[in-house]
Amino acid sequence: NAGVMQNPRHLVxxxxxxxxxxxxxxxxHSHVYWYRQLPEEGLKFMVYLQKExxxxxxxxxxxxxxxEFPKEGPSILRIQQVVRGDSAAYFCASSPPMxxxxxxxxxQGTRLTVV
Amino acid sequence: xxxxxxxPSMDCAEGRAANLPCNHSTxxxNEYVYWYRQIHSQGPxxxxxxxxxNETNEMASLxxxxxxxxxxxxxxxxxxxxxxxxxxxVRPAGIKAAGNxxxxxxxxxxxxxx
Numbered sequence: 001n002a003g004v005m006q007n008p009r010h011l012v013x014x015x016x017x018x019x020x021x022x023x024x025x026x027x028x029h030s031h032v033y034w035y036r037q038l039p040e041e042g043l044k045f046m047v048y049l050q051k052e053x054x055x056x057x058x059x060x061x062x063x064x065x066x067x068e069f070p071k072e073g074p075s076i077l078r079i080q081q082v083v084r085g086d087s088a089a090y091f092c093a094s095s096p097p098m099x100x101x102x103x104x105x106x107x108q109g110t111r112l113t114v115v
Numbered sequence: 116x117x118x119x120x121x122x123p124s125m126d127c128a129e130g131r132a133a134n135l136p137c138n139h140s141t142x143x144x145n146e147y148v149y150w151y152r153q154i155h156s157q158g159p160x161x162x163x164x165x166x167x168x169n170e171t172n173e174m175a176s177l178x179x180x181x182x183x184x185x186x187x188x189x190x191x192x193x194x195x196x197x198x199x200x201x202x203x204x205v206r207p208a209g210i211k212a213a214g215n216x217x218x219x220x221x222x223x224x225x226x227x228x229x
């Protein structure tokens with residue numbers, strides 16, 4: 001069973017371009033979480049999604065950022081018109097749709113560099 | 116906001132047990148204690164979690180005090196590869212548990228020395 005897969009692992013974008021980060025959850029997992037980690041800082045929650053639904057986006061910046069988790073395919077975190085302050089590591093995690101308490105597993109992240 | 120308090124850093128000797136404390140004095144009855152670690156900017160790695168009973172797996176042991184206001188993660192035989200930032204997190208259980216986000220605090224930076 002493959003773990004959470006994120007791609008690309010490294011992404012370089014010029015200011016003003018769009019960045020698309022992909023996250024494929026573990027098999028059988030229907031919950032996805034996105035986190036951002038700025039250099040030398042902690043992990044900050046961004047958004048939680050279930051299939052085709054955004055459940056909690058309390059950590060998402062109000063502008064330029066969006067996320068989706070379609071019925072088929074990976075979850076996508078999209079950043080429009082990137083700025084240098086968007087340079088960070090972006091991690092996603094997934095968990096299964098169980099009512100009991102369960103752990104979330106993280107991918108290895110996408111490191112975005114805006115030049 | 117994180118509901119836990121951890122020392123910012125600690126050292127331990129290779130081969131010895133590492134005991135990582137965590138205070139969660141405001142924990143609710145339906146909240147679990149989770150531990151994750153992050154090795155040098157890799158993705159966070161799940162270690163263990165528990166509600167009120169002590170737990171053990173192949174990686175570590177989790178000791179939760181009877182009043183549940185604090186806990187200790189024990190790495191029985193620390194190796195150099197255990198050098199990482201360790202996060203203690205409280206997270207609600209229940210029907211919506213699978214949807215509840217993990218809120219990371221500052222964690223404890225553990226350095227295992229030869």
